[in-house]
Amino acid sequence: MSDPNYNLAVIGGGAAGMLAAGHTAEQGASVLLLEKNKILGKKLLITGKGRCNITNAEDDLKTFITTYGKNGKFLYPAMYTFSNKHTVDFFKKLGLITKVERGGRIFPHSDKAKDVVDCLANYVKKNRVTTKFNSPVKKICLAADKHKLQHIEKLILENGEEIRAHNYAITTGGKSYPLTGSTGDGYCWLKQLGHTVIDPKPVLTPIIVKDKITKQLEGLSLKNVELSLWTTRKLASFFGEALFTGNGISGPQGLNLSKIISESHANNLKIKIDFKPALDYPVLDKRILKDFAELNNKLFKNALHKLLPKKLIPVIIFLSGIDENKKVNEVTKAERKKLLSLLKSFELSVKGLVGFEKAVVTSGGVCLKEINPKTMQSKLIDNLYLAGEVLDIDGPTGGYNLQIAWSTGYLIGENFCKTN
Ligand SMILES: Cc1cc2nc3c(=O)[nH]c(=O)nc-3n(C[C@H](O)[C@H](O)[C@H](O)COP(=O)(O)OP(=O)(O)OC[C@H]3O[C@@H](n4cnc5c(N)ncnc54)[C@H](O)[C@@H]3O)c2cc1C
Structure with missing residues (x-):
C-alpha cells in the first residue's frame, strides 16, 4: 500500500497532468503522478507533426476564448489565471524559447516537441513530484460513507497495488490516438462515479x-x-x-x-x-x-x-x-x-x-456543469479534480487544444493549497 500522505494523486502524465502535478507541488503540496506509459507526455511528442504547437498568439484573450464555441465561457477563470501569454512565459522560464508562425501558431524555436516534454518532465521533477511510470490505474474506489458528498478512498493499479491520497485529479485525456495511452479510461470511471459524460466523438480528424x-x-x-x-x-x-x-x-x-x-x-x-x-x-x-x-x-x-x-x-x-x-x-x-x-x-x-485512431482531439467528455470552473473541482465528489481533454471542451487547430490542458491543469495547482 502506498504512502497515504500524498495531498494529491494525479492520474495521467500528459499536458494537463504535468501542469497540475508540477504546479500543485510548486505550491508546497506532496504530489504523486501516475502514468501508464514508461514516459511522460507520449502524445505531446507527436503534436504539431513532432513540433508541438504549444499555443496561439491571439492577442485578445476574449477572442481566444470565443474560438471554443459555447462551452468556452467555462474556461474564463482558467484562461485568465494562465493565458496563452502565461504559457509562453512559463516555458521561457523553463528554458524553452518559442517562435510565432502563420496563423499565430506558437512552436518551440527548436521545432522539437521533445524539448517541450523535457521541459515539463524537468518541471515536475524539480518540484519533487513523485512519478510512477508503467502504472495504469484500473479502478477508482469511493469511500463507503453514503451520507456525505461522495469521496474517493483509493485507486487500484492494474498490478493490484492500492494508492491512497487525500485528493485525486483525473487528467487521462480523451480517446484519440489511443496508442499514446489516451484510451478514454477517465470517461468510464467518471460515469461510474456519477458524472455525466457527453458522448465522446473523434474531431479534428x-x-x-x-x-x-x-x-x-x-x-x-x-x-x-x-x-x-x-x-x-x-x-x-x-x-x-x-x-x-x-x-x-x-x-x-x-x-x-x-x-x-x-x-x-x-x-x-x-x-x-x-x-x-x-x-x-x-x-x-x-x-x-x-x-x-x-x-x-x-x-x-x-x-x-x-x-x-x-x-x-x-x-x-x-x-x-x-x-x-x-x-x-x-x-x-x-x-x-x-x-x-x-x-x-x-x-x-x-x-x-x-475515427479515433487518427483524430487530433475528442469532443464530448465530462459535463462542465458538474465542475467548478474556478478550481476544476468536481461538484459531485469532494476530493476530485479534472483537467484537460477529459472535459467536454475542445478547440480548433492552432494551439488551442493544448492551451485548454495547460490552463486547466495549472488552475488545479493554483487553488489547491488555498482550499486544502
Ligand atoms: C497527432 C496529434 C497532434 C496534435 N497536435 C496538437 C498541437 O500541435 N497543438 C495543440 O494545441 N493540440 C494538439 N493536439 C491535441 C493535444 O495533444 C491534446 O488536446 C492534449 O494532449 C490533451 O492533453 P491531456 O493532458 O488532457 O491528455 P493527454 O495528452 O492525452 O494525456 C493523458 C495521459 O493520461 C495517461 N493515461 C490515460 N489513462 C491512464 C490510466 N488508466 N492510468 C494512468 N495513466 C493514464 C495517458 O497515457 C496520457 O499520458 C494533437 C493531438 C494529436 C493526437
Whole structure:
C-alpha cells in the first residue's frame, strides 16, 4: 500500500497532468503522478507533426476564448489565471524559447516537441513530484460513507497495488490516438462515479471522400486555399493550409472542417476547394488569359505551371475535359469557364471521417456543469479534480487544444493549497 500522505494523486502524465502535478507541488503540496506509459507526455511528442504547437498568439484573450464555441465561457477563470501569454512565459522560464508562425501558431524555436516534454518532465521533477511510470490505474474506489458528498478512498493499479491520497485529479485525456495511452479510461470511471459524460466523438480528424481522384493527389500540401462545406447552402469555410490524403482531405483546415462535418446531420455533404481565393472569377479569368497569351504556342498541358502545383495539373486537365495537346490559343471560352470553375470550386463528396485512431482531439467528455470552473473541482465528489481533454471542451487547430490542458491543469495547482 502506498504512502497515504500524498495531498494529491494525479492520474495521467500528459499536458494537463504535468501542469497540475508540477504546479500543485510548486505550491508546497506532496504530489504523486501516475502514468501508464514508461514516459511522460507520449502524445505531446507527436503534436504539431513532432513540433508541438504549444499555443496561439491571439492577442485578445476574449477572442481566444470565443474560438471554443459555447462551452468556452467555462474556461474564463482558467484562461485568465494562465493565458496563452502565461504559457509562453512559463516555458521561457523553463528554458524553452518559442517562435510565432502563420496563423499565430506558437512552436518551440527548436521545432522539437521533445524539448517541450523535457521541459515539463524537468518541471515536475524539480518540484519533487513523485512519478510512477508503467502504472495504469484500473479502478477508482469511493469511500463507503453514503451520507456525505461522495469521496474517493483509493485507486487500484492494474498490478493490484492500492494508492491512497487525500485528493485525486483525473487528467487521462480523451480517446484519440489511443496508442499514446489516451484510451478514454477517465470517461468510464467518471460515469461510474456519477458524472455525466457527453458522448465522446473523434474531431479534428482526416475527412474521407467518395472521389477516387484524391489518390493521385496524395501528399499534396496546399497553402492559402479556402475549404468550404456545403449542403444546398454553405455551412462553413476555412482559409489556410490543407493536405490531400490517399482517400480525402486533412491538414489544418481539413481538420477544422471535420469538426463541422461531425456536428452536421446532413447527408450529401460536399467540400469545395477554392485554389485561388484571393482572385474572384473575372480577375482569375484575366490572369489565365494573360498566362495563355504569354504562352501562346504552348500546349494546354504545359500552360498551367504558373497557376497550379505540379501534382494538381494532370488532375485539373483530366477533370476539365480539355484536350491536353491543344494549343492554349485554341482553348475556347466555354473550356476556360470549366477550368475556372475547377480552380474556384473543386468539388468532393464527403463519405465520412477517420475515427479515433487518427483524430487530433475528442469532443464530448465530462459535463462542465458538474465542475467548478474556478478550481476544476468536481461538484459531485469532494476530493476530485479534472483537467484537460477529459472535459467536454475542445478547440480548433492552432494551439488551442493544448492551451485548454495547460490552463486547466495549472488552475488545479493554483487553488489547491488555498482550499486544502
Ligand atoms: C497527432 C496529434 C497532434 C496534435 N497536435 C496538437 C498541437 O500541435 N497543438 C495543440 O494545441 N493540440 C494538439 N493536439 C491535441 C493535444 O495533444 C491534446 O488536446 C492534449 O494532449 C490533451 O492533453 P491531456 O493532458 O488532457 O491528455 P493527454 O495528452 O492525452 O494525456 C493523458 C495521459 O493520461 C495517461 N493515461 C490515460 N489513462 C491512464 C490510466 N488508466 N492510468 C494512468 N495513466 C493514464 C495517458 O497515457 C496520457 O499520458 C494533437 C493531438 C494529436 C493526437
